[in-house]
Amino acid sequence: MPGDDPVPAHGLDAVVRRDPGAPLAVRMRPRTLDEVIGQQHLLGPGSPLRRLVEGSGAASVLLYGPPGTGKTTLASLLSQATGRRFEALSALSAGVKEVRAVIDVARRRLTAGEQTVLFIDEVHRFSKTQQDALLAAVENRIVLLVGATTENPSFSVVSPLLSRSLVLQLQSLTPADIRAVLDRAIADERGLAGEYTVTDAALDHIVRIAGGDARRALTALEASAESSLDGVVDVDLVEASVDKAAVRYDRAGDQHYDVISAFIKSIRGSDVDAALHYLARMLTAGEDPRFIARRLMIHASEDIGMADPMALQTATAAAQVVQLVGLPEARLALAQATIHLATAPKSGAVTAALGAAMADVAAGKSGAVPAHLRDGHYAGAAALGNAKGYRFPHDARDGVLAQQYPPDDLVGTDYYTPTDHGFEREVGGRLGKLRRIVRGK
Numbered sequence: 391m392p393g394d395d396p397v398p399a400h401g402l403d404a405v406v407r408r409d410p411g412a413p414l415a416v417r418m419r420p421r422t423l424d425e426v427i428g429q430q431h432l433l434g435p436g437s438p439l440r441r442l443v444e445g446s447g448a449a450s451v452l453l454y455g456p457p458g459t460g461k462t463t464l465a466s467l468l469s470q471a472t473g474r475r476f477e478a479l480s481a482l483s484a485g486v487k488e489v490r491a492v493i494d495v496a497r498r499r500l501t502a503g504e505q506t507v508l509f510i511d512e513v514h515r516f517s518k519t520q521q522d523a524l525l526a527a528v529e530n531r532i533v534l535l536v537g538a539t540t541e542n543p544s545f546s547v548v549s550p551l552l553s554r555s556l557v558l559q560l561q562s563l564t565p566a567d568i569r570a571v572l573d574r575a576i577a578d579e580r581g582l583a584g585e586y587t588v589t590d591a592a593l594d595h596i597v598r599i600a601g602g603d604a605r606r607a608l609t610a611l612e613a614s615a616e617s618s619l620d621g622v623v624d625v626d627l628v629e630a631s632v633d634k635a636a637v638r639y640d641r642a643g644d645q646h647y648d649v650i651s652a653f654i655k656s657i658r659g660s661d662v663d664a665a666l667h668y669l670a671r672m673l674t675a676g677e678d679p680r681f682i683a684r685r686l687m688i689h690a691s692e693d694i695g696m697a698d699p700m701a702l703q704t705a706t707a708a709a710q711v712v713q714l715v716g717l718p719e720a721r722l723a724l725a726q727a728t729i730h731l732a733t734a735p736k737s738g739a740v741t742a743a744l745g746a747a748m749a750d751v752a753a754g755k756s757g758a759v760p761a762h763l764r765d766g767h768y769a770g771a772a773a774l775g776n777a778k779g780y781r782f783p784h785d786a787r788d789g790v791l792a793q794q795y796p797p798d799d800l801v802g803t804d805y806y807t808p809t810d811h812g813f814e815r816e817v818g819g820r821l822g823k824l825r826r827i828v829r830g831k
Contacts, residue, residue, distance in 0.1 A: 414612035415605045417580045418571070419463050426467075427574075427604070428567040429460055432558050439558055442534070443467045450528050450535035452513065452543050452552070455560025458603030461538035465509045468536055475499060475506045477533075481515035486523050493527040506533050513537030514546030521548045528554050562602025569597055571604045572611055586615050591625040599632060646677070650685060658693045662732035669728050673721055683709035686727050694731060695740030697812035704730045735812030743806035750800065757797030792830035802829065 420426045423433060423443055432439045438449050443464065453461045468476060477492050496506035508524075510516065527533045528551065535555060539546060543557055563571070575581035576588055592614070600607035613631040614623045653668035672682060687709055690702040708727035712720040750756075766777025781793050794801060808814040808821060825831075 413609070414575060414581060415608040418575045418578065418608060419466060420460075423467060426460060426463065427570050428563045429464075429560055432560065438556055439464065442536075450533075450537075450555040452535075452537045452539065452547065452555045452557045453560060454539050454541075454543055454557060456562050456602060457540055458600075458605035458607070459560040459563060460604070461560060462511065465511070465536055465538060468507050468509065474534075475504060476509065477506055478509040478511070481510060481512040481520075484510075484520075486520050489520060489523045493524075493532060496527065496533045500532055505531075507536060508533040509536045509538070511538050512540075514539040514541040514543070518548055521551050525550050525554070563600075563604055564602070565597045568600050568602065568604060568607045569593060572596060572607055575608055575611060582611075582615055586618060586621050586623055588615075588623040589625065592623050592628045595625045595628050596632075650681075653682075654685060654689055654693075657689055657728065657732045658736065660732055660736065662729055665728050665732045666725065669724060673717075673724075679712045679717055679720055679724060680709070682724055683712045683727075686724070686731060689731055692741050693736055693738060694734050695737050695814075696808060696817050697737035697739075697814045698734040699813060701731050701734050735814075737809045737811050737814050739806060739808050739814065746805045750803070755797075755799055757799050759797065760794050762793075763795065788827075790824060790827045792828060795828070 423440065426433060434440065439451065442449065442451065453464060455461060465478070468474075475496075477496070479488060479492065492506075492508055496508070499506055508527075513521075524533075524535060528535050535551075537543075537547070537555070543552055547555075572588075572593055576586065577584050588611070596607050596610045596614075599610065610628065610632040611623070614628045617627055617631050649668050649671055653665060653672070656662075656664035656668060669682065673679070683705070686705040687702065690705040694701040705727050708720075708723040711723035715723075761775045762777060762779040762781075764774075764776035765771060766780075771777065781791055783789050783791055783793075785791075796803065804825075806821070808818040810818060
């Protein structure tokens with residue numbers, strides 16, 4: 391429980407970093423802002439984050455970004471900010487009681503002119519009640535809140551707390567950034583201290599599998615070095631030590647929506663290779679295959695429609711395979727449907743046609759059904775004139791005849807305008823003839 395003189399949460403961090411048995415990623419954590427690699431868009435002169443780290447800023451912030459991009463590092467540097475006390479809580483273990491205890495201590499310190507920085511790791515895991523407990527303290531600056539989250543705060547942080555904080559998005563580190571992190575760890579006394587020779591191919595492989603995550607890169611380097619018998623780390627050793635690349639994906643947050651959006655837009659744009667990439671990312675990350683199948687079925691009508699009527703059938707068949715067979719075999723059906731839809735001719739005519747028809751209905755254009763089209767099967771229907779004068783199309787030689795179908799105020803209205811893409815080219819040729827016959831022109 392916090393007290394008037396607690397050990398700063400990251401005060402122990404400096405001890406851990408000096409411990410040769412600590413993980414390499416901990417030992418190599420930057421000690422100053424100048425050692426931070428990447429995130430230069432947030433660390434420029436006068437930026438809110440730099441001022442906060444240097445002890446002159448007065449804004450609460452939410453640090454949002456993928457794993458291994460420096461959120462905990464920046465929090466560690468905040469613990470050294472001049473004239474401030476630093477408290478840290480983890481959303482995985484702290485409750486409302488712990489939050490209120492920290493706020494009470496911070497309030498007493500503030501009366502003595504000492505400000506408290508409260509760091510909450512994994513803040514997106516705090517319940518609404520826990521987040522609400524912070525509101526007054528943040529608004530009145532009893533504490534300066536620094537929250538770290540891998541999920542978009544728009545999805546995981548309550549609106550009142552969000553509006554009282556600066557949201558600073560950290561970016562995945564570039565390959566050059568990861569390479570610089572690795573080079574430093576190989577040479578630095580806190581790291582491998584130059585005792586290992588790491589080949590360029592091995593470094594390239596670590597950079598590739600890190601996925602912009604510095605912690606993962608350092609963990610891979612450490613695991614590979616520990617497996618080396620002769621002080622040499624080559625690509626074969628790295629591959630044997632680390633078997634899978636990182637996949638950044640959260641099924642309840644922004645990555646879920648961003649990746650499926652990119653998937654559908656790649657199909658719409660006819661980039662089959664990009665579509666397969668995003669499909670693979672979703673499958674690797676454990677996305678629900680039924681969700682993917684549903685989006686494929688929607689896309690088949692929304693962006694292909696009558697340009698390739700078989701697209702909807704393919705997407706529906708893939709959904710049935712997902713339901714009846716399941717993973718992992720259903721991945722192939724999803725891939726087949728993805729390829730079919732991505733390579734199919736595209737048309738938004740179905741979407742536009744329905745949208746125009748629904749807009750007219752919403753505008754009140756829904757007149758009475760013509761009498762000859764009404765149901766004539768129930769008792770009394772004939773007396774009302776229902777179905778009287780209806781002409782049966784199959785009696786005509788071509789199966790089409792002149793007859794009014796829409797309400798009076800919609801006669802002559804065209805909703806569906808086919809493109810000249812794929813099968814719609816044929817539909818367009820027939821449609822003009824059908825409309826002329828039906829409308830008696």
